[in-house]
Amino acid sequence: MxxxxxxxxEDCMEKPVTESGYHKDDLLLLLKGAxxxxxxxxxxLREFVDAFTKFFAGAFADERLSLMxxxxxxxxxxxxxxxxxxxxxxxxxxxxxRWFAEVQPRSTPSCGGSAALGAPHPKKRAHxxxxxxxxxxxxxxxxxxxxRATAKTMGLSVPLLSTYCKRYGVKVSWRxxxxxxxxxxxxxxxxxxxxxxxxxxxxxxxxxxxAYRLLVESGMPLPTVEAKTLRTEEDKTKWRLLVLEHPNASxxxxxRLQPNLWMRLNxxxxxxxxxxxxxxxxxxxxxxxxxxxxxxxxxxxxxxxxTKACSAADHIRMHxxxxxxxxxxxxxLYALKRCEETGxxxxxxxxxxxxxxxxxxxxxxxxxRPVQRFSLIAKxxxxxxxxxxxxxxxxxx
Numbered sequence: 017m018x019x020x021x022x023x024x025x026e027d028c029m030e031k032p033v034t035e036s037g038y039h040k041d042d043l044l045l046l047l048k049g050a051x052x053x054x055x056x057x058x059x060x061l062r063e064f065v066d067a068f069t070k071f072f073a074g075a076f077a078d079e080r081l082s083l084m085x086x087x088x089x090x091x092x093x094x095x096x097x098x099x100x101x102x103x104x105x106x107x108x109x110x111x112x113x114r115w116f117a118e119v120q121p122r123s124t125p126s127c128g129g130s131a132a133l134g135a136p137h138p139k140k141r142a143h144x145x146x147x148x149x150x151x152x153x154x155x156x157x158x159x160x161x162x163x164r165a166t167a168k169t170m171g172l173s174v175p176l177l178s179t180y181c182k183r184y185g186v187k188v189s190w191r192x193x194x195x196x197x198x199x200x201x202x203x204x205x206x207x208x209x210x211x212x213x214x215x216x217x218x219x220x221x222x223x224x225x226x227a228y229r230l231l232v233e234s235g236m237p238l239p240t241v242e243a244k245t246l247r248t249e250e251d252k253t254k255w256r257l258l259v260l261e262h263p264n265a266s267x268x269x270x271x272r273l274q275p276n277l278w279m280r281l282n283x284x285x286x287x288x289x290x291x292x293x294x295x296x297x298x299x300x301x302x303x304x305x306x307x308x309x310x311x312x313x314x315x316x317x318x319x320x321x322x323t324k325a326c327s328a329a330d331h332i333r334m335h336x337x338x339x340x341x342x343x344x345x346x347x348x349l350y351a352l353k354r355c356e357e358t359g360x361x362x363x364x365x366x367x368x369x370x371x372x373x374x375x376x377x378x379x380x381x382x383x384x385r386p387v388q389r390f391s392l393i394a395k396x397x398x399x400x401x402x403x404x405x406x407x408x409x410x411x412x413x
Contacts, residue, residue: 017072017075018075018077018078020115021112024114024115025107025108025111028111037114038110038111039110040098040101040105043098043113043114043117046114046118047059049117050117050118050121050122052117060122061092061095065088065091065092065095067116067122068085069086069088069091071119071120072116073085073086084108084109085112094106094113095113097109098110098113101173101179102175102176102179147180148170148180150184150186153170153184154184154186156170157187163178163181163188195222195230200230202220203216203220203222204230206219207230207231207234207236213228213231214227248281251280251284251285252285252288254274254277255274255278255281255289255292258270258273258274259292265294267293270294306360307355307358315345315361316361318344318346319361319362319364320364322340322344322364325344326344327374332398333371333375333378336371337365337366338352341364372403372404372407373407376404376407379397
């Protein structure tokens, strides 16, 4: 069978496509004559695949050919490519299919009888089996202008004519253009008059994308861009009024007054906003206002009460740290520090050493006698042993 396959392939290569008998259209006619395609144009695919694989089982020593002929999936895919005009098929499949159709016709006759073999379906149009030339297709396309009308005149299907046009490089038009030059001019005039592209699409019965395309081609801005520009101009007017209402306000003060307005201008007109902002103050030239006398007096009283609470005799002595004073007075660390630097309040914070000495002094006063063991002193004072040892060692030196 390998020798027979070689002869058929050589015959297919030497003869032209239209005369070799291995063209797809010739194969379809042969399969119809062999009753593999019935008079109702239905392909007996399952029977064909089973018979094809059995016929070529063990026929070739070549592994590739054996895989092609024995794989039902590959055979079915090749048959589907054979019956579709827009699909290509490898010449080896054409040779194998013709060989099989000549030797192995379908045993069971179709329901339409042998007289109907190869007859086209009454509802389908019989297409020409001759391949048209490029000049014929170009002349027909120039006369009828659309692919559908040209295919109907030449007796071809639309997919087949599209395949020929792609092969020859002929430009096709599926339908006449709906938007003529006159309609385009009217649409552009309507858009220039202020009509929205969606309204123009509905008015002239075109797609919104076509209306937007004409808008861009005419050099007009998109509706979103135009709306954004108008909104930015309104924001600029509001900002000018804000600056006039607060002539002495700083940049941050104006920003806090209208945060949303500043945000939109900073995003859409950053350069303009920078030009219309007050000049920034030089670094270090600002004068911080001192707290009033009443506020300083209240703060001193609060700090005094906090100091008494930390050194009260009825409970264990607490460390007067800055964080402790913040918790007792409710004043932030930054405010306490600034008030201390300006001299508005007294500094009440004590060091770690002063706090330890205060606890040890209170312990000695309460016991009335010295304690020799550091661990007992630490336990009574609520301190660590090492802290007590360092404090007493410092006193002795």
